[in-house]
Amino acid sequence: MNIRIEKTTNPKPLPADDNPLTFGTIFTDHMFIMNYESGKGWHDARIVPYQPISLDPSSMVFHYGQEMFEGLKAYRAEDGRILLFRPDKNIERANNTNRRICIPEIDPADFLQALKEIVKIDQAWIPKRPGTSLYIRPFIIATDPFLGVRPSDTYLFMIILSPVGPYYPEGLDPVKIWIEDEYVRAVRGGIGEAKTGGNYVASLASQVKAHDEGYSQVLWLDGVERRYIEEVGAMNIFFKINGTVVTPMLNGSILPGVTRDSCIQLCRQWGLPVEERRISVDELFEAAENGTLEECWGSGTAAVISPVGHLRWENEVVQIQDGGIGPVSQKLYDTVTGIQLGRVEGPEGWVVEVK
Numbered sequence: 001m002n003i004r005i006e007k008t009t010n011p012k013p014l015p016a017d018d019n020p021l022t023f024g025t026i027f028t029d030h031m032f033i034m035n036y037e038s039g040k041g042w043h044d045a046r047i048v049p050y051q052p053i054s055l056d057p058s059s060m061v062f063h064y065g066q067e068m069f070e071g072l073k074a075y076r077a078e079d080g081r082i083l084l085f086r087p088d089k090n091i092e093r094a095n096n097t098n099r100r101i102c103i104p105e106i107d108p109a110d111f112l113q114a115l116k117e118i119v120k121i122d123q124a125w126i127p128k129r130p131g132t133s134l135y136i137r138p139f140i141i142a143t144d145p146f147l148g149v150r151p152s153d154t155y156l157f158m159i160i161l162s163p164v165g166p167y168y169p170e171g172l173d174p175v176k177i178w179i180e181d182e183y184v185r186a187v188r189g190g191i192g193e194a195k196t197g198g199n200y201v202a203s204l205a206s207q208v209k210a211h212d213e214g215y216s217q218v219l220w221l222d223g224v225e226r227r228y229i230e231e232v233g234a235m236n237i238f239f240k241i242n243g244t245v246v247t248p249m250l251n252g253s254i255l256p257g258v259t260r261d262s263c264i265q266l267c268r269q270w271g272l273p274v275e276e277r278r279i280s281v282d283e284l285f286e287a288a289e290n291g292t293l294e295e296c297w298g299s300g301t302a303a304v305i306s307p308v309g310h311l312r313w314e315n316e317v318v319q320i321q322d323g324g325i326g327p328v329s330q331k332l333y334d335t336v337t338g339i340q341l342g343r344v345e346g347p348e349g350w351v352v353e354v355k
């Protein structure tokens with residue numbers, strides 16, 4: 001793919017070393033952009049100065065939500081290399097999302113080239129302090145100026161970049177989780193396994209409620225029986241029960257996280273039994289009661305591993321690890337971040353160098 005490059009003549013100052021880099025608030029100097037048109041395919045790939053885009057108010061994305069996104073990070077290794085973590089998994093998932101919501105697929109080689117080129121151009125923005133990285137947000141929106149429900153004939157694919165600090169500046173602090181008993185996020189056959197904004201808008205009311213009650217995250221139950229654990233909105237969820245690592249199986253309504261897959265592979269490598277299966281909230285509270293609920297953590301690109309110290313469901317509350325961090329959560333965090341930073345040798349192909 002040929003990428004036209006127009007560099008900014010007016011670069012922004014880089015964030016100062018002591019800038020906390022609050023997640024998703026600062027954007028780099030450039031962005032990648034490419035158009036799609038029926039009959040013509042994806043075309044006009046370019047990297048241009050970061051800038052607002054102009055859209056017709058009738059653009060379909062505003063009315064019917066045909067949009068997708070991805071999220072991954074670029075890291076600066078100690079030896080100076082720039083590393084991406086399993087970008088092939090994000091690209092594969094992007095095209096799975098595209099198929100589900102009728103967006104034309106992107107050639108995986110073109111997608112990877114676009115990721116590498118934009119990161120290379122803005123590499124000065126990759127922060128170096130421990131725990132920091134450059135968050136990469138690829139996304140596609142439907143742009144036909146049309147009111148009516150059908151797949152759009154035109155799209156924009158863009159990639160923007162944001163330097164981010166550690167998700168938990170104070171270190172791995174266990175979070176409090178609200179198990180939602182009123183609303184549901186997704187149902188089997190719906191769009192729960194696609195990375196698309198619609199799933200997030202469905203989660204807002206519950207998130208607001210949980211925040212008001214002093215909880216930082218919402219854990220979703222299945223949309224039919226409302227008994228089986230699904231995931232945490234932007235993270236997948238793991239439990240260690242009686243020596244076995246248990247995580248909900250991918251059933252169509254859960255987002256297949258890259259970090260989730262990495263946790264499963266690493267635990268198995270370490271000889272820990274891992275079960276991907278249905279797990280009911282009753283089983284969970286029973287395990288908590290009889291003392292076999294040993295650990296709980298969330299997994300996702302933003303925080304990598306997020307220990308869970310407290311769960312609330314209806315009027316019941318459980319404390320896990322006395323609110324501290326469990327050994328498996330800690331080992332996963334150290335190993336995954338070690339691989340991402342090129343300090344620890346991971347499985348074949350997990351890090352991809354940008355050069």
Ligand SMILES: *Cc1c(COP(=O)(O)O)cnc(C)c1O
Pocket residue numbers: 071195199231232233234235236255256257258259260299300301302
């Ligand atoms: C992105 C996302 C995750 C985490 O996936 P990773 O690939 O590990 O970052 C989990 N759940 C939802 C709903 C997501 O959108």
